[in-house]
Amino acid sequence: MLTQTLIHRGTSRQTAGRTARPLPPVAAHATGNSVELMGAPMPFARNAEIYGENEPAEYLYKVISGTVRTYKVLNDGRRQIGAFYLAGDIFGLEVGNEHTFSAEAIVDCKILVIKRSTVVNLAARETDVARQLWAMTASELQRVQDHIMLLIKTAQERVAGFLLEMAKRAPDGNEIDLPMSRQDIADYLGLTIETVSRTLTQLENSAAIAVPSSRRIVLRNRAALTRLNA
Amino acid sequence: MLTQTLIHRGTSRQTAGRTARPLPPVAAHATGNSVELMGAPMPFARNAEIYGENEPAEYLYKVISGTVRTYKVLNDGRRQIGAFYLAGDIFGLEVGNEHTFSAEAIVDCKILVIKRSTVVNLAARETDVARQLWAMTASELQRVQDHIMLLIKTAQERVAGFLLEMAKRAPDGNEIDLPMSRQDIADYLGLTIETVSRTLTQLENSAAIAVPSSRRIVLRNRAALTRLNA
DNA sequence: CGACCATTTGATATGGATCAAGCGATGTGG
Protein backbone atom coordinates (compact mmCIF):
# COMPACT_ATOMS: atom_id res chain seq x y z
CA MET A 1 0.00 0.00 0.00
CA LEU A 2 2.78 2.39 0.81
CA THR A 3 4.01 2.81 -2.71
CA GLN A 4 0.62 2.33 -4.26
CA THR A 5 0.30 4.50 -7.33
CA LEU A 6 3.52 6.40 -7.17
CA ILE A 7 3.43 9.37 -9.42
CA HIS A 8 5.53 7.67 -12.07
CA ARG A 9 3.33 4.58 -12.18
CA GLY A 10 0.56 4.05 -14.66
CA THR A 11 -1.54 6.97 -15.73
CA SER A 12 -1.13 8.68 -12.42
CA ARG A 13 1.80 10.70 -13.66
CA GLN A 14 1.39 14.38 -13.16
CA THR A 15 2.82 15.27 -16.56
CA ALA A 16 -0.43 16.59 -17.96
CA GLY A 17 0.64 19.92 -16.55
CA ARG A 18 -1.10 23.24 -16.54
CA THR A 19 -3.55 24.02 -19.22
CA ALA A 20 -4.87 27.48 -19.93
CA ARG A 21 -7.00 28.92 -17.14
CA PRO A 22 -10.57 29.24 -18.28
CA LEU A 23 -11.29 32.61 -19.73
CA PRO A 24 -13.79 34.70 -17.77
CA PRO A 25 -17.10 33.23 -18.85
CA VAL A 26 -19.91 35.30 -20.24
CA ALA A 27 -22.22 35.46 -17.27
CA ALA A 28 -25.53 34.97 -18.99
CA HIS A 29 -28.11 37.09 -17.27
CA ALA A 30 -29.90 34.88 -14.83
CA THR A 31 -33.35 34.84 -16.30
CA GLY A 32 -34.32 31.70 -14.43
CA ASN A 33 -33.20 31.20 -10.90
CA SER A 34 -31.17 28.11 -11.68
CA VAL A 35 -27.44 28.07 -11.20
CA GLU A 36 -27.09 26.07 -14.35
CA LEU A 37 -28.30 28.79 -16.65
CA MET A 38 -25.13 30.82 -16.29
CA GLY A 39 -21.68 30.40 -17.72
CA ALA A 40 -19.88 29.45 -20.87
CA PRO A 41 -19.19 25.98 -22.28
CA MET A 42 -15.52 25.17 -22.73
CA PRO A 43 -13.61 22.20 -24.12
CA PHE A 44 -10.96 20.32 -22.13
CA ALA A 45 -8.72 17.75 -23.74
CA ARG A 46 -8.11 14.27 -22.34
CA ASN A 47 -5.92 14.49 -19.23
CA ALA A 48 -6.04 18.28 -19.18
CA GLU A 49 -6.07 19.85 -15.76
CA ILE A 50 -9.22 21.80 -15.00
CA TYR A 51 -8.00 23.15 -11.70
CA GLY A 52 -5.43 22.26 -9.08
CA GLU A 53 -5.69 21.64 -5.37
CA ASN A 54 -5.34 24.85 -3.35
CA GLU A 55 -5.97 27.10 -6.32
CA PRO A 56 -8.49 29.89 -5.75
CA ALA A 57 -11.97 28.57 -6.44
CA GLU A 58 -13.12 31.21 -8.89
CA TYR A 59 -15.38 28.93 -10.84
CA LEU A 60 -17.65 25.99 -10.52
CA TYR A 61 -18.20 23.52 -13.31
CA LYS A 62 -20.90 21.47 -14.94
CA VAL A 63 -20.03 18.55 -17.17
CA ILE A 64 -21.79 18.81 -20.52
CA SER A 65 -20.07 15.80 -22.03
CA GLY A 66 -17.15 13.60 -21.04
CA THR A 67 -15.95 12.53 -17.60
CA VAL A 68 -13.89 14.30 -14.96
CA ARG A 69 -11.90 12.98 -12.01
CA THR A 70 -11.02 14.89 -8.87
CA TYR A 71 -8.08 13.73 -6.77
CA LYS A 72 -5.43 14.43 -4.20
CA VAL A 73 -1.84 13.24 -4.27
CA LEU A 74 -0.03 12.54 -1.00
CA ASN A 75 3.62 13.41 -0.40
CA ASP A 76 4.84 10.02 -1.47
CA GLY A 77 2.80 9.98 -4.63
CA ARG A 78 -0.20 7.94 -3.57
CA ARG A 79 -3.19 9.28 -5.41
CA GLN A 80 -6.75 9.16 -4.13
CA ILE A 81 -9.53 9.86 -6.58
CA GLY A 82 -12.35 11.65 -4.80
CA ALA A 83 -15.01 11.33 -7.45
CA PHE A 84 -15.88 10.79 -11.08
CA TYR A 85 -18.21 13.38 -12.59
CA LEU A 86 -20.29 12.46 -15.63
CA ALA A 87 -22.46 14.52 -17.93
CA GLY A 88 -24.90 16.61 -15.91
CA ASP A 89 -22.81 16.61 -12.75
CA ILE A 90 -21.60 19.76 -11.09
CA PHE A 91 -18.21 19.88 -9.42
CA GLY A 92 -15.66 22.30 -8.06
CA LEU A 93 -18.17 24.09 -5.83
CA GLU A 94 -16.43 25.27 -2.67
CA VAL A 95 -17.61 27.26 0.28
CA GLY A 96 -14.07 28.30 1.17
CA ASN A 97 -11.94 30.15 -1.32
CA GLU A 98 -9.75 27.30 -2.51
CA HIS A 99 -10.27 24.04 -4.28
CA THR A 100 -9.65 21.11 -1.95
CA PHE A 101 -9.01 18.65 -4.79
CA SER A 102 -7.48 18.80 -8.25
CA ALA A 103 -9.65 18.09 -11.29
CA GLU A 104 -8.75 16.61 -14.66
CA ALA A 105 -10.65 15.62 -17.78
CA ILE A 106 -10.51 11.84 -18.17
CA VAL A 107 -11.53 12.07 -21.82
CA ASP A 108 -12.17 15.06 -24.06
CA CYS A 109 -14.86 17.06 -22.30
CA LYS A 110 -17.19 19.96 -22.75
CA ILE A 111 -17.63 21.78 -19.51
CA LEU A 112 -19.78 24.67 -18.48
CA VAL A 113 -17.68 27.12 -16.49
CA ILE A 114 -19.62 29.26 -14.04
CA LYS A 115 -18.24 32.19 -12.10
CA ARG A 116 -18.61 31.44 -8.44
CA SER A 117 -18.95 35.01 -7.24
CA THR A 118 -21.92 35.48 -9.54
CA VAL A 119 -23.75 32.54 -8.06
CA VAL A 120 -22.79 33.30 -4.48
CA ASN A 121 -23.86 36.91 -4.82
CA LEU A 122 -27.11 35.82 -6.34
CA ALA A 123 -27.65 33.42 -3.45
CA ALA A 124 -27.51 36.37 -1.09
CA ARG A 125 -30.65 37.73 -2.73
CA GLU A 126 -32.41 34.66 -4.03
CA THR A 127 -33.38 32.18 -1.35
CA ASP A 128 -33.88 29.55 -3.95
CA VAL A 129 -30.34 29.79 -5.26
CA ALA A 130 -29.00 29.65 -1.72
CA ARG A 131 -30.94 26.49 -1.16
CA GLN A 132 -29.61 25.00 -4.38
CA LEU A 133 -26.03 25.69 -3.30
CA TRP A 134 -26.69 24.07 0.03
CA ALA A 135 -28.32 21.06 -1.62
CA MET A 136 -25.36 20.63 -3.96
CA THR A 137 -22.91 20.61 -1.10
CA ALA A 138 -25.14 18.20 0.79
CA SER A 139 -25.36 15.76 -2.08
CA GLU A 140 -21.62 15.92 -2.37
CA LEU A 141 -21.45 15.10 1.33
CA GLN A 142 -23.75 12.15 0.79
CA ARG A 143 -21.55 10.90 -2.02
CA VAL A 144 -18.38 11.13 0.05
CA GLN A 145 -20.01 9.32 2.95
CA ASP A 146 -21.00 6.50 0.62
CA HIS A 147 -17.43 6.48 -0.65
CA ILE A 148 -16.19 5.96 2.91
CA MET A 149 -18.48 2.99 3.33
CA LEU A 150 -16.92 1.52 0.17
CA LEU A 151 -13.39 2.03 1.43
CA ILE A 152 -13.86 -0.15 4.50
CA LYS A 153 -14.97 -3.16 2.49
CA THR A 154 -13.22 -6.07 0.81
CA ALA A 155 -11.90 -5.80 -2.74
CA GLN A 156 -14.88 -7.69 -4.17
CA GLU A 157 -17.33 -5.48 -2.34
CA ARG A 158 -15.58 -2.30 -3.46
CA VAL A 159 -15.53 -3.33 -7.10
CA ALA A 160 -19.14 -4.53 -6.97
CA GLY A 161 -20.13 -1.25 -5.34
CA PHE A 162 -18.30 0.72 -7.96
CA LEU A 163 -19.96 -1.18 -10.80
CA LEU A 164 -23.43 -0.68 -9.34
CA GLU A 165 -22.68 3.01 -8.89
CA MET A 166 -21.60 3.35 -12.50
CA ALA A 167 -24.50 1.26 -13.74
CA LYS A 168 -26.95 3.63 -12.08
CA ARG A 169 -25.55 6.38 -14.28
CA ALA A 170 -25.47 4.43 -17.53
CA PRO A 171 -28.12 4.87 -20.27
CA ASP A 172 -28.75 1.13 -20.25
CA GLY A 173 -28.56 0.31 -16.58
CA ASN A 174 -26.84 -3.01 -17.20
CA GLU A 175 -24.22 -2.06 -19.76
CA ILE A 176 -21.39 0.11 -18.58
CA ASP A 177 -18.94 1.89 -20.81
CA LEU A 178 -16.09 2.86 -18.55
CA PRO A 179 -14.42 6.12 -19.47
CA MET A 180 -11.66 5.61 -16.92
CA SER A 181 -8.65 3.32 -16.75
CA ARG A 182 -8.04 0.52 -14.27
CA GLN A 183 -5.58 2.85 -12.56
CA ASP A 184 -8.34 5.42 -12.04
CA ILE A 185 -10.67 2.78 -10.67
CA ALA A 186 -7.94 1.46 -8.39
CA ASP A 187 -7.18 4.93 -7.05
CA TYR A 188 -10.86 5.54 -6.46
CA LEU A 189 -11.30 2.29 -4.57
CA GLY A 190 -8.02 2.34 -2.65
CA LEU A 191 -6.80 -0.82 -4.40
CA THR A 192 -4.11 -1.64 -6.96
CA ILE A 193 -4.78 -2.14 -10.67
CA GLU A 194 -3.83 -5.78 -10.27
CA THR A 195 -6.44 -6.32 -7.60
CA VAL A 196 -9.10 -4.51 -9.60
CA SER A 197 -8.27 -6.60 -12.63
CA ARG A 198 -8.25 -9.87 -10.73
CA THR A 199 -11.49 -9.01 -8.99
CA LEU A 200 -13.19 -8.29 -12.30
CA THR A 201 -12.06 -11.69 -13.60
CA GLN A 202 -13.41 -13.34 -10.46
CA LEU A 203 -16.76 -11.62 -10.92
CA GLU A 204 -16.73 -12.70 -14.54
CA ASN A 205 -15.92 -16.29 -13.59
CA SER A 206 -18.74 -16.30 -11.07
CA ALA A 207 -21.05 -15.07 -13.85
CA ALA A 208 -21.92 -11.87 -12.05
CA ILE A 209 -20.64 -9.77 -14.94
CA ALA A 210 -19.30 -10.07 -18.47
CA VAL A 211 -16.32 -8.10 -19.72
CA PRO A 212 -16.56 -8.15 -23.53
CA SER A 213 -13.78 -5.56 -23.73
CA SER A 214 -11.74 -4.02 -20.98
CA ARG A 215 -13.70 -0.76 -20.92
CA ARG A 216 -17.09 -2.41 -21.33
CA ILE A 217 -18.83 -4.27 -18.55
CA VAL A 218 -22.19 -5.99 -18.58
CA LEU A 219 -24.01 -6.76 -15.36
CA ARG A 220 -25.30 -10.32 -15.60
CA ASN A 221 -26.39 -10.93 -12.02
CA ARG A 222 -27.33 -7.84 -10.12
CA ALA A 223 -28.47 -9.84 -7.12
CA ALA A 224 -24.99 -11.28 -6.71
CA LEU A 225 -23.45 -7.82 -6.93
CA THR A 226 -25.96 -6.34 -4.54
CA ARG A 227 -25.32 -9.12 -2.10
CA LEU A 228 -21.65 -8.20 -2.18
CA ASN A 229 -22.69 -4.62 -1.53
CA ALA A 230 -23.37 -5.57 2.11
CA MET B 1 -11.74 -7.53 7.73
CA LEU B 2 -14.89 -9.40 6.93
CA THR B 3 -15.93 -10.00 10.47
CA GLN B 4 -14.32 -6.87 11.80
CA THR B 5 -16.38 -5.53 14.63
CA LEU B 6 -19.27 -7.88 14.54
CA ILE B 7 -22.16 -6.56 16.48
CA HIS B 8 -21.50 -8.88 19.35
CA ARG B 9 -17.85 -7.93 19.64
CA GLY B 10 -16.57 -5.30 22.01
CA THR B 11 -18.65 -2.26 22.70
CA SER B 12 -20.11 -2.30 19.25
CA ARG B 13 -23.12 -4.21 20.42
CA GLN B 14 -26.39 -2.56 19.64
CA THR B 15 -27.90 -3.31 23.01
CA ALA B 16 -28.09 0.29 24.11
CA GLY B 17 -31.48 0.41 22.42
CA ARG B 18 -33.92 3.21 22.11
CA THR B 19 -33.96 5.96 24.61
CA ALA B 20 -36.77 8.44 24.91
CA ARG B 21 -37.20 10.70 21.89
CA PRO B 22 -36.21 14.24 22.79
CA LEU B 23 -39.17 16.27 23.91
CA PRO B 24 -40.07 19.17 21.66
CA PRO B 25 -37.57 21.80 22.68
CA VAL B 26 -38.54 25.31 23.64
CA ALA B 27 -37.58 27.24 20.57
CA ALA B 28 -36.09 30.32 22.12
CA HIS B 29 -37.03 33.31 20.06
CA ALA B 30 -34.14 33.98 17.74
CA THR B 31 -33.00 37.33 18.95
CA GLY B 32 -29.61 37.01 17.32
CA ASN B 33 -29.28 35.47 13.90
CA SER B 34 -27.20 32.54 15.09
CA VAL B 35 -28.49 29.03 14.83
CA GLU B 36 -26.95 28.25 18.16
CA LEU B 37 -29.21 30.53 20.12
CA MET B 38 -32.21 28.27 19.75
CA GLY B 39 -33.18 25.05 21.41
CA ALA B 40 -33.12 23.30 24.74
CA PRO B 41 -30.25 21.53 26.50
CA MET B 42 -30.86 17.87 27.21
CA PRO B 43 -28.89 15.14 28.97
CA PHE B 44 -28.00 11.84 27.32
CA ALA B 45 -26.50 8.97 29.27
CA ARG B 46 -23.41 7.06 28.22
CA ASN B 47 -24.23 4.83 25.23
CA ALA B 48 -27.70 6.28 24.83
CA GLU B 49 -28.94 6.58 21.29
CA ILE B 50 -29.57 10.15 20.18
CA TYR B 51 -31.08 9.23 16.86
CA GLY B 52 -31.02 6.30 14.48
CA GLU B 53 -30.11 5.98 10.83
CA ASN B 54 -33.11 6.64 8.56
CA GLU B 55 -35.14 8.28 11.29
CA PRO B 56 -36.78 11.57 10.33
CA ALA B 57 -34.33 14.39 10.93
CA GLU B 58 -36.51 16.63 13.07
CA TYR B 59 -33.69 18.08 15.10
CA LEU B 60 -30.09 19.10 14.89
CA TYR B 61 -27.79 18.97 17.85
CA LYS B 62 -25.01 20.88 19.48
CA VAL B 63 -22.73 19.21 22.01
CA ILE B 64 -22.54 21.21 25.22
CA SER B 65 -20.45 18.66 27.08
CA GLY B 66 -19.42 15.08 26.44
CA THR B 67 -18.65 13.30 23.19
CA VAL B 68 -20.88 11.79 20.54
CA ARG B 69 -20.21 9.21 17.84
CA THR B 70 -22.12 8.81 14.60
CA TYR B 71 -21.97 5.49 12.78
CA LYS B 72 -23.43 3.04 10.34
CA VAL B 73 -23.63 -0.71 10.71
CA LEU B 74 -23.43 -2.94 7.64
CA ASN B 75 -25.51 -6.08 7.17
CA ASP B 76 -22.88 -8.33 8.59
CA GLY B 77 -22.30 -6.16 11.64
CA ARG B 78 -19.23 -4.20 10.60
CA ARG B 79 -19.52 -0.77 12.14
CA GLN B 80 -18.04 2.38 10.65
CA ILE B 81 -17.84 5.43 12.84
CA GLY B 82 -18.37 8.54 10.77
CA ALA B 83 -17.26 11.12 13.28
CA PHE B 84 -16.67 12.04 16.89
CA TYR B 85 -18.31 15.27 18.03
CA LEU B 86 -16.89 17.13 20.99
CA ALA B 87 -18.15 20.10 23.00
CA GLY B 88 -19.07 22.92 20.66
CA ASP B 89 -19.66 20.71 17.62
CA ILE B 90 -22.93 20.59 15.77
CA PHE B 91 -24.17 17.33 14.29
CA GLY B 92 -27.25 15.72 12.85
CA LEU B 93 -27.89 18.51 10.37
CA GLU B 94 -29.41 17.05 7.23
CA VAL B 95 -30.66 18.60 4.04
CA GLY B 96 -32.84 15.62 3.26
CA ASN B 97 -35.49 14.50 5.71
CA GLU B 98 -33.72 11.54 7.27
CA HIS B 99 -30.60 11.02 9.28
CA THR B 100 -27.96 9.20 7.27
CA PHE B 101 -26.11 7.94 10.34
CA SER B 102 -27.01 6.88 13.85
CA ALA B 103 -25.74 8.90 16.81
CA GLU B 104 -24.89 7.83 20.35
CA ALA B 105 -23.47 9.49 23.42
CA ILE B 106 -20.03 8.03 24.15
CA VAL B 107 -20.10 9.38 27.71
CA ASP B 108 -22.78 11.23 29.62
CA CYS B 109 -23.55 14.30 27.54
CA LYS B 110 -25.43 17.56 27.60
CA ILE B 111 -26.75 18.34 24.18
CA LEU B 112 -28.60 21.29 22.80
CA VAL B 113 -31.51 20.05 20.71
CA ILE B 114 -32.65 22.41 17.99
CA LYS B 115 -35.74 22.02 15.89
CA ARG B 116 -34.71 21.77 12.28
CA SER B 117 -37.82 23.27 10.76
CA THR B 118 -37.31 26.40 12.83
CA VAL B 119 -33.82 26.91 11.51
CA VAL B 120 -34.66 25.99 7.95
CA ASN B 121 -37.65 28.32 7.90
CA LEU B 122 -35.54 31.07 9.32
CA ALA B 123 -32.95 30.46 6.63
CA ALA B 124 -35.58 31.17 4.01
CA ARG B 125 -35.82 34.71 5.36
CA GLU B 126 -32.39 35.37 6.80
CA THR B 127 -29.57 35.15 4.29
CA ASP B 128 -27.11 34.88 7.07
CA VAL B 129 -28.70 31.80 8.57
CA ALA B 130 -28.86 30.21 5.14
CA ARG B 131 -25.17 30.82 4.75
CA GLN B 132 -24.46 29.34 8.17
CA LEU B 133 -26.34 26.18 7.27
CA TRP B 134 -24.39 25.91 4.05
CA ALA B 135 -21.12 26.50 5.86
CA MET B 136 -21.91 23.79 8.41
CA THR B 137 -22.62 21.25 5.70
CA ALA B 138 -19.46 22.32 3.90
CA SER B 139 -17.28 21.90 6.96
CA GLU B 140 -18.81 18.48 7.45
CA LEU B 141 -17.89 17.71 3.86
CA GLN B 142 -14.34 18.83 4.52
CA ARG B 143 -14.15 16.58 7.54
CA VAL B 144 -15.40 13.56 5.66
CA GLN B 145 -12.94 14.16 2.85
CA ASP B 146 -10.10 14.26 5.35
CA HIS B 147 -11.45 11.05 6.80
CA ILE B 148 -11.22 9.40 3.39
CA MET B 149 -7.58 10.43 3.11
CA LEU B 150 -6.99 8.73 6.46
CA LEU B 151 -8.66 5.52 5.37
CA ILE B 152 -6.30 4.91 2.48
CA LYS B 153 -3.21 5.04 4.68
CA THR B 154 -1.24 2.50 6.72
CA ALA B 155 -2.20 1.68 10.30
CA GLN B 156 0.57 3.88 11.72
CA GLU B 157 -0.47 6.80 9.56
CA ARG B 158 -4.13 6.42 10.50
CA VAL B 159 -3.42 6.31 14.20
CA ALA B 160 -0.99 9.21 13.99
CA GLY B 161 -3.56 11.19 12.01
CA PHE B 162 -6.23 10.40 14.55
CA LEU B 163 -4.06 11.51 17.45
CA LEU B 164 -3.15 14.79 15.75
CA GLU B 165 -6.82 15.37 15.02
CA MET B 166 -7.75 14.81 18.65
CA ALA B 167 -4.83 16.87 19.91
CA LYS B 168 -6.04 19.83 17.88
CA ARG B 169 -9.24 19.71 19.90
CA ALA B 170 -7.66 19.22 23.31
CA PRO B 171 -7.28 22.07 25.85
CA ASP B 172 -3.58 21.32 26.13
CA GLY B 173 -2.63 20.55 22.56
CA ASN B 174 -0.25 17.80 23.59
CA GLU B 175 -2.25 15.93 26.19
CA ILE B 176 -5.21 13.98 24.97
CA ASP B 177 -7.91 12.54 27.17
CA LEU B 178 -9.70 10.03 25.01
CA PRO B 179 -13.40 9.73 25.72
CA MET B 180 -13.76 6.75 23.40
CA SER B 181 -12.72 3.12 23.60
CA ARG B 182 -10.18 1.34 21.43
CA GLN B 183 -13.12 -0.24 19.66
CA ASP B 184 -14.48 3.18 18.75
CA ILE B 185 -11.10 4.28 17.49
CA ALA B 186 -10.72 1.08 15.50
CA ASP B 187 -14.13 1.50 13.90
CA TYR B 188 -13.33 5.10 13.06
CA LEU B 189 -10.03 4.18 11.44
CA GLY B 190 -11.15 0.99 9.72
CA LEU B 191 -8.77 -1.13 11.81
CA THR B 192 -9.15 -3.72 14.58
CA ILE B 193 -8.68 -2.96 18.27
CA GLU B 194 -5.62 -5.18 18.27
CA THR B 195 -3.99 -3.18 15.50
CA VAL B 196 -4.85 0.11 17.17
CA SER B 197 -3.41 -1.13 20.43
CA ARG B 198 -0.24 -2.49 18.85
CA THR B 199 0.25 0.68 16.84
CA LEU B 200 -0.01 2.78 19.97
CA THR B 201 2.64 0.62 21.64
CA GLN B 202 4.87 1.03 18.59
CA LEU B 203 4.46 4.79 18.70
CA GLU B 204 5.21 4.70 22.39
CA ASN B 205 8.32 2.58 21.84
CA SER B 206 9.53 4.97 19.18
CA ALA B 207 9.07 7.80 21.70
CA ALA B 208 6.51 9.60 19.54
CA ILE B 209 3.92 9.40 22.31
CA ALA B 210 3.47 8.37 25.93
CA VAL B 211 0.48 6.39 27.16
CA PRO B 212 0.36 6.92 30.93
CA SER B 213 -3.06 5.29 31.06
CA SER B 214 -5.07 3.72 28.31
CA ARG B 215 -7.35 6.70 27.82
CA ARG B 216 -4.62 9.30 28.17
CA ILE B 217 -2.07 10.01 25.49
CA VAL B 218 0.73 12.53 25.48
CA LEU B 219 2.32 13.66 22.26
CA ARG B 220 6.09 13.61 22.75
CA ASN B 221 7.27 14.09 19.20
CA ARG B 222 4.87 15.91 16.99
CA ALA B 223 7.34 16.01 14.11
CA ALA B 224 7.43 12.23 14.01
CA LEU B 225 3.65 12.04 14.00
CA THR B 226 3.33 14.71 11.35
CA ARG B 227 5.83 12.90 9.19
CA LEU B 228 3.61 9.83 9.41
CA ASN B 229 0.71 12.04 8.41
CA ALA B 230 2.09 12.05 4.82
C1' DC C 1 -12.25 -10.23 47.09
C1' DG C 2 -14.15 -11.66 42.82
C1' DA C 3 -16.48 -10.75 38.37
C1' DC C 4 -16.38 -8.19 34.49
C1' DC C 5 -14.76 -5.48 30.83
C1' DA C 6 -11.18 -2.98 28.32
C1' DT C 7 -6.74 -3.38 26.81
C1' DT C 8 -2.44 -5.51 25.63
C1' DT C 9 0.37 -9.08 23.90
C1' DG C 10 1.41 -13.38 21.40
C1' DA C 11 0.90 -16.82 17.52
C1' DT C 12 -0.85 -17.68 13.15
C1' DA C 13 -3.55 -16.91 8.85
C1' DT C 14 -4.77 -14.36 4.85
C1' DG C 15 -6.24 -10.71 1.52
C1' DG C 16 -4.28 -7.68 -1.14
C1' DA C 17 0.30 -5.49 -2.39
C1' DT C 18 4.38 -6.06 -4.79
C1' DC C 19 7.38 -7.85 -8.26
C1' DA C 20 7.57 -9.82 -12.72
C1' DA C 21 6.14 -11.50 -17.07
C1' DG C 22 3.01 -12.03 -20.91
C1' DC C 23 -0.68 -10.45 -24.03
C1' DG C 24 -3.63 -7.80 -26.97
C1' DA C 25 -4.85 -3.42 -29.02
C1' DT C 26 -3.37 0.85 -30.96
C1' DG C 27 -0.42 3.76 -33.33
C1' DT C 28 3.94 5.00 -35.86
C1' DG C 29 7.73 4.88 -39.02
C1' DG C 30 9.76 2.39 -42.73
Place this chain on the structure above:
DNA sequence: CCACATCGCTTGATCCATATCAAATGGTCG
Protein backbone atom coordinates in the same frame (compact mmCIF):
# COMPACT_ATOMS: atom_id res chain seq x y z
C1' DC D 1 0.82 -2.52 -45.37
C1' DC D 2 3.62 -4.54 -42.24
C1' DA D 3 7.13 -4.66 -38.22
C1' DC D 4 7.77 -2.92 -34.16
C1' DA D 5 7.19 0.04 -30.06
C1' DT D 6 4.02 1.45 -26.64
C1' DC D 7 0.38 1.26 -23.52
C1' DG D 8 -3.24 -0.65 -20.84
C1' DC D 9 -4.56 -4.79 -18.99
C1' DT D 10 -4.22 -9.50 -17.25
C1' DT D 11 -2.07 -13.29 -14.98
C1' DG D 12 1.36 -15.59 -12.01
C1' DA D 13 4.52 -16.01 -7.88
C1' DT D 14 5.76 -14.28 -3.61
C1' DC D 15 5.64 -11.17 0.37
C1' DC D 16 3.85 -8.55 4.06
C1' DA D 17 0.63 -5.67 6.82
C1' DT D 18 -3.14 -6.37 9.17
C1' DA D 19 -6.84 -9.60 10.58
C1' DT D 20 -7.97 -13.37 13.33
C1' DC D 21 -7.68 -16.41 17.17
C1' DA D 22 -6.20 -16.97 21.82
C1' DA D 23 -4.53 -15.84 26.25
C1' DA D 24 -2.77 -12.86 29.83
C1' DT D 25 -3.04 -8.45 32.30
C1' DG D 26 -5.06 -4.62 34.52
C1' DG D 27 -8.48 -1.55 36.05
C1' DT D 28 -13.33 -0.82 38.01
C1' DC D 29 -17.29 -1.77 40.62
C1' DG D 30 -20.34 -4.41 43.50
